[in-house]
Amino acid sequence: MVKEMTVQQMTEKVLNKEPLFILDVRNESDFRDWKIEGENFAYLNVPYFELIDGVDSIVDRLPKDKDIVVVCAKGGSAAFVAEQLAEAGFDNVYTLAGGMQAWSEHLHQAKVYEDDQLKIYQFIRVGKGCLSYMVISG
Structure with a gap:
């Protein structure tokens, strides 16, 4: 089951220097220009269009022992990818509510x-x- 992380919860993780894995499904140029930064965050950027047919190509690059937050511009693409991860057996998957738009406004x-x-x-x-x-x- 996919859970939702609010921007307030993400802020707490940043401020408390908590470990977190972010799967950013925006285009590579958008990810390079701006991402959610945390001292103990790890990242994987794979554009959404590469995951439309499934997440098999990335499951071995994702941690089973850390929370994974799937991030996109507004939330829709992240929800689609997060559901696929849940179906692939990941139970530690979140989406960022409102995506990067909400993050920029918080x-x-x-x-x-x-x-x-x-x-x-x-x-x-x-x-x-x-x-x-x-x-x-x-």
Whole structure:
């Protein structure tokens, strides 16, 4: 059975430096330009169109002992490939909800300071490497 991983859960894996295997089924140029980066992530990029007839060509390149997240632009192609992996006997397969589009839009909020007068929040767009702050006073 294929499970779904939210961008919030993916963010936690990035921030906590957890191990994860990402099967990115976007075109090679898109993968080279931008991917989900994690310190302990491993990757395999095989374009979706190469997997339409089945996943037999890649099953020996996928780990059985790690979670595998299948990623595409918006989620549809990843769901198709993830279902094939589940049928091939993988029980550790996820899709990223909303794909790379959702990853690019996700904003992670963290309170970084608070006292009686002041609150400071940090906003991280993890997928794009952007960082902003909000200061609340009075």
